[in-house]
Structure formats: structure tokens, C-alpha cells
Amino acid sequence: MTAAVLRSAEDLRGGEWFRLHPLTPLLQGGVVLLALAGAGFAALWETVILRSILQFVGVEEEDEGSGLAFLIADSLALIFVGAIAVVVASALVFWLQWRVHLVRMDDDVLEVKKGILAKSSRRARRDRINTIGVRRPLVPRLLGLAKLDIQAAGNDANVVLAYLPYSVAAAVRREILQAPGPRDGESEPEPQVGTRELEVPLFRYLASLVVSVESVFFAAVFVAVMVGALATGELAAWLGPVSVMFGYVVYLADRFFRVGNFVIDSIEGDVRVSLGLLSTSVETIPPARIHAVQISQPWPWKFLGWWKVDANLASSPGSANTKTPAHTLLLPVATADDMMRMLELTLPSLRDESARAQISALLRQPHAEWVEAGLSEDSIVTASEMARFRIPLSFRVTGSAVIRGVVALRFGRWISKLSLVPLARIQSSSVAQGPWHRALGLSSFSVESVEGPVSTRISGVETEEAQSWWRAVHALTVSAIGDSAPKRRVRRTPA
Numbered sequence: 001m002t003a004a005v006l007r008s009a010e011d012l013r014g015g016e017w018f019r020l021h022p023l024t025p026l027l028q029g030g031v032v033l034l035a036l037a038g039a040g041f042a043a044l045w046e047t048v049i050l051r052s053i054l055q056f057v058g059v060e061e062e063d064e065g066s067g068l069a070f071l072i073a074d075s076l077a078l079i080f081v082g083a084i085a086v087v088v089a090s091a092l093v094f095w096l097q098w099r100v101h102l103v104r105m106d107d108d109v110l111e112v113k114k115g116i117l118a119k120s121s122r123r124a125r126r127d128r129i130n131t132i133g134v135r136r137p138l139v140p141r142l143l144g145l146a147k148l149d150i151q152a153a154g155n156d157a158n159v160v161l162a163y164l165p166y167s168v169a170a171a172v173r174r175e176i177l178q179a180p181g182p183r184d185g186e187s188e189p190e191p192q193v194g195t196r197e198l199e200v201p202l203f204r205y206l207a208s209l210v211v212s213v214e215s216v217f218f219a220a221v222f223v224a225v226m227v228g229a230l231a232t233g234e235l236a237a238w239l240g241p242v243s244v245m246f247g248y249v250v251y252l253a254d255r256f257f258r259v260g261n262f263v264i265d266s267i268e269g270d271v272r273v274s275l276g277l278l279s280t281s282v283e284t285i286p287p288a289r290i291h292a293v294q295i296s297q298p299w300p301w302k303f304l305g306w307w308k309v310d311a312n313l314a315s316s317p318g319s320a321n322t323k324t325p326a327h328t329l330l331l332p333v334a335t336a337d338d339m340m341r342m343l344e345l346t347l348p349s350l351r352d353e354s355a356r357a358q359i360s361a362l363l364r365q366p367h368a369e370w371v372e373a374g375l376s377e378d379s380i381v382t383a384s385e386m387a388r389f390r391i392p393l394s395f396r397v398t399g400s401a402v403i404r405g406v407v408a409l410r411f412g413r414w415i416s417k418l419s420l421v422p423l424a425r426i427q428s429s430s431v432a433q434g435p436w437h438r439a440l441g442l443s444s445f446s447v448e449s450v451e452g453p454v455s456t457r458i459s460g461v462e463t464e465e466a467q468s469w470w471r472a473v474h475a476l477t478v479s480a481i482g483d484s485a486p487k488r489r490v491r492r493t494p495a
Contacts, residue, residue, distance in 0.1 A: 006020060264331070362408055419455060
């Protein structure tokens, strides 16, 4: 099959096959190449370098007829021949992989084919594509390349284009999201300009990592192994504290470089999330793709007034082997104002002042004071007094309410959590009762959402109230789904 390298997004309009960047196989198979290089260096170290050093310092005597110069010359000749064979074989395999890695697009589908022995073909319908993320790992970023993570509706229906020059990748992204069909005068759509909404300062993010539950855990383990090292008095026992400290530093570095430089922009109502210091990732999330939002606050953050915002999204980002970020993290650390602004961007129905006041009451006040904060008594259900034997720390704050077409579920004391699920996004709701709940006359209530980090279940509700609440939420859900009549999605070209 004759195919050219994709150099312009406009070339995809004809439905022909194109190849990706020639460095794609090398970047995708770099781990194998590094493993071969490591094995070669290990053999060279054992056969030549180490023996040469030992002979030079006089620790090992030279064998007769196989002196240092002879040993080096003989080994280097063998290593040179082996290196040439490995380079030629790797180049041939990479070239074949590049030749069979093809992409094409027409008005209906986007298709990617690859594989030499085990061939694969993935297709995504253009009208089912939700969003396209731009990923730039460190090495491709240094080479000016990027990959597109194309997320479509359906089970594992996503496609990855890796790798393209960054400018070409951005143009291809706009081309894919552009509505298919004839274009007036073949004019190109102008890139949309995003509005900067939120930005997480690096110092605040680093401070949030230091003042976290994970840091408390590391500190407890460090103190324990330190006491053990002092008690034993052995030098080897000090490897424990050193290992714990090393692991903590690695944890901080990984989180800092992977999630640092966190920026939120808005583009015609969509939310664009950008993150990463070394490897960068950008994804545009339409509000319709957000099925649930969760606000959480670990107890060390209560003194600082910081919050974290996560979400359950309608589709997972790429296949499992792409190792792309899920972007379910909407804000790693935020002030109260930033957190409220993110809720306004992701859940437009909560934009008025009364909704903000009710959300604040759910987060900060026990459920006995929710009615005074403006919540209707008929629109809330709370944990009973008997729940103190089931959830002793959080029974005074556990409950659920309906605010502006959104079901709010409040729970947790060690880590305060408030989950918000739009009624139109609820897939189902249920009431469950385990042995402990049954003994206390209690039940748990939950709403089902797509898979993600957001928890949508509360415990400790009196059984009759839980069943009554389930019927009310079910009726509201059916009404909300009926009111949201399906509309044909208008394609935009986000920047």
C-alpha cells in the first residue's frame, strides 16, 4: 500500500491512507531499545571494563597469551559485530512498523491500522467523538511531537494518533472535530481563544502535597523505623529511615512534575484542563460529559481552607496501554472561591448565589442546620441518631439533598466529601441494607454513575426515609431525563 507521510490536516479530507511521523516506532519501542542497550553495556562491563580495571590496579593478574590489549581488542571486535547486528535488526523492525502504521479519515469514521504480525485496526465514528486530548510526553515534547487521544462514546472505542508534529496535531484535532461536509470556499476555521479561569500556583500545590494525609502516613512510618534504628543500634537498621525518606521524595517529585502547572480555561462553555511540567497533557471536557463532581477536603487542609475537585467522565481516556492521564482530576488544590468557580463551570445550574450558599452549608454545617441555610426540608434526607453506631464520626453531617436539579450527597469526617450528580446523568438509584444496617433499622442510599473517583453513596439513613427518598429521586430523575430531549451535537473546533 502506497501512502505518504501526513504533513497537513487538510490531506485527511480525501479519505486516503497516511503514515504518521517516522520517529513513531522509535518512541513507542524505546523501552525495548533501552533494554538492549543495557544488556550490551552489562556484557561489556563484565567482559572488558571490570577486568581491565582489576588488571590495571593489580588486583587480577593478566593471563598468558590474553593480555589486556588482546582482551580489549578481541572483545571489542565481538561487541562491534553484535552492535551492528542489533542496530540493523532494530532499524528494520522500526521501519516495518512505521510502514504498516496508517491512518485515514472520511466524513463518517476515523481509522488507524498498525501491526506486523499481530495486526489491529481501530475505528471511531466522527459523530460519536466526545473530545480529543493532546498529550506531549517528555521525549516527544523535546522533539516537537505530540499525540492525539481521541475519545469516542462506547466501550473501548477510543483511538490514539501517535506521533505527529505539534502544529500538525493541533490542526488535525480541529479537522476531526469540524463538522463533515462541504466547506464554503474551503475556508479554515479560526482557532478559538480560551478564557483563563483558574490556575493552581506551584507553591500552593507543593504545599498541599506536604500538608496531606499521605505526608502524615510517611511521617508516622519514618518515626517508627527511626525508633527501631535507634533501639537496635545497628548500622544496617538505618537503611529503613533512608528508604522511607527516599520514597517520600520520589512521591513528591512524581506528583509535582506530573500534575504541576495546572490550568483551567473555558472555551464556549467547555472546560479545558492543562497539566504537567515535563510531560504535558491538554483535554477539553464538555459539561455534558461530566456525570458527577466530588468536592473533598482531607483534615490537614481544613485549617488552610483548601479543597480538591474530582469528576466522573462519560468515557475513559484511550486504551489501557496508552498510559494517558484520566483528567478526572479537575482541581488538585483550590481555595473556596476557586472551588465554587469550578462548580459553576462544570454544573451550570449551580451558578446563582442561593445555590452557592446551600453548597457551602452542606460542606461546613451539620445537617441539623441545613434548613436554616435555605434548603427545603422536603428536599433533604439525613442520617438518623442510630447511625452513630455505624458511622460514629460523620453521622451528624451525612445526608442528601436536591439543589437546582442536582443530587448532593454529603458524607465523611476524616475526609469531608460532597458528591454532586445531575439528575439527567443518573443511570439508576438504589437502597441497600447489610447485616449491620438491618440490626440498627438503617439503610444506605446510592445513585449510579459512570466509573470514576466520585463516590455516590451515603449510609446510616433510616430505612423508611431511605425508601421514600429513593422514590422521590427516581421520580425527579425520570422527569429530568424526559425534559432533556436529545439534540444533535453541534461540532465546534476548540483551540
